[in-house]
Amino acid sequence: MACDLNAIINQLRDKGWRLTPQRQMLLEALHAAEGHIDAETLWEQMVRRFPTISLSTVYRTLESLRDLGAATETDLGLGRVQYHLASHGDHHHLLCRQCGVVLDLPSEELAPLRQRLLARYGFDLGVNHLALRGLCSGCR
Amino acid sequence: MACDLNAIINQLRDKGWRLTPQRQMLLEALHAAEGHIDAETLWEQMVRRFPTISLSTVYRTLESLRDLGAATETDLGLGRVQYHLASHGDHHHLLCRQCGVVLDLPSEELAPLRQRLLARYGFDLGVNHLALRGLCSGCR
DNA sequence: TTAATTGCAAACGTTTTGCAATGGT
DNA sequence: ACCATTGCAAAACGTTTGCAATTAA
Numbered sequence: 001m002a003c004d005l006n007a008i009i010n011q012l013r014d015k016g017w018r019l020t021p022q023r024q025m026l027l028e029a030l031h032a033a034e035g036h037i038d039a040e041t042l043w044e045q046m047v048r049r050f051p052t053i054s055l056s057t058v059y060r061t062l063e064s065l066r067d068l069g070a071a072t073e074t075d076l077g078l079g080r081v082q083y084h085l086a087s088h089g090d091h092h093h094l095l096c097r098q099c100g101v102v103l104d105l106p107s108e109e110l111a112p113l114r115q116r117l118l119a120r121y122g123f124d125l126g127v128n129h130l131a132l133r134g135l136c137s138g139c140r
Numbered sequence: 141m142a143c144d145l146n147a148i149i150n151q152l153r154d155k156g157w158r159l160t161p162q163r164q165m166l167l168e169a170l171h172a173a174e175g176h177i178d179a180e181t182l183w184e185q186m187v188r189r190f191p192t193i194s195l196s197t198v199y200r201t202l203e204s205l206r207d208l209g210a211a212t213e214t215d216l217g218l219g220r221v222q223y224h225l226a227s228h229g230d231h232h233h234l235l236c237r238q239c240g241v242v243l244d245l246p247s248e249e250l251a252p253l254r255q256r257l258l259a260r261y262g263f264d265l266g267v268n269h270l271a272l273r274g275l276c277s278g279c280r
Numbered sequence: 281t282t283a284a285t286t287g288c289a290a291a292c293g294t295t296t297t298g299c300a301a302t303g304g305t
Numbered sequence: 306a307c308c309a310t311t312g313c314a315a316a317a318c319g320t321t322t323g324c325a326a327t328t329a330a
Contacts, residue, residue, distance in 0.1 A: 018284060018329050054287045059320065077215035094263045103261065113253050122277025123234045133269060137262025158304050158309060194312045199295060302311065
């Protein structure tokens with residue numbers, strides 16, 4: 001909610017961020033998305049209320065949010081890279097190859113796999129961003 | 141080996157495929173790659189022996205091999221989509237976010253996770269193509 | 281005041297497409 | 306001979322960048 005966003009904004013300000021109307025609106029739209037959203041869709045939503053905002057500003061703002069740790073970037077292998085607020089927490093994605101729906105999967109669900117990959121392959125699986133493709137319950 | 145490739149070629153021919161020199165060479169190069177390779181790298185290898193081959197032919201041939209089930213397409217979230225022969229078998233990919241190395245992971249390693257996702261989310265995880273990002277043993 | 285940020289337009293890298301010419305079957 | 310396939314050039318796509326103008330601090 002609002003307090004959530006204000007906390008994020010204050011953190012960003014502490015890191016020297018300038019809060020422009022464009023950035024404020026982008027944060028609101030990103031928060032309202034309540035999940036992953038791509039740069040162009042975000043821009044389409046913002047341009048309705050702020051007709052002069054440019055797509056490059058959206059891209060640059062998302063990049064900067066990512067660098068500051070406030071947003072997370074996920075390439076699900078669809079055409080466009082997805083973003084969400086880091087405050088949404090670590091999670092992976094279940095991606096239906098039929099209908100395209102994207103479900104969030106809590107990080108903990110992959111704990112056993114992480115342990116196994118570490119023990120057997122010395123591979124330290126990331127706790128975020130994974131795109132697991134398959135068929136959702138509706139499409140099976 | 142050769143018999144492997146010939147079997148594939150015969151299968152494709154049965155489906156009405158025309159075996160052009162370009163296609164034969166692409167299949168050889170794809171086989172020689174012994175793993176994932178992207179369209180442009182494939183083209184760079186082929187153009188040395190066949191200077192007039194075009195990149196669009198490589199793309200179109202890979203697309204057609206994919207549609208016929210002879211090749212598998214994997215978007216690892218790197219810039220370029222990767223391909224390998226379907227005869228290489230089902231497997232997933234461990235992708236190091238540091239050094240970029242890609243390790244193959246047998247499908248069976250994900251069997252427990254598949255069962256769990258099916259039971260808990262009704263989600264039928266695919267047996268192929270998964271890109272699991274993390275850190276390889278060398279980079280940890 | 282001044283350095284960060286913006287909008288625009290142009291560039292980028294990968295992939296796709298239209299079309300006339302070529303070549304397997 | 307026929308139609309799938311090819312090479313070329315151009316377009317499409319998502320994304321990044323250079324630059325002069327603007328603006329939050």
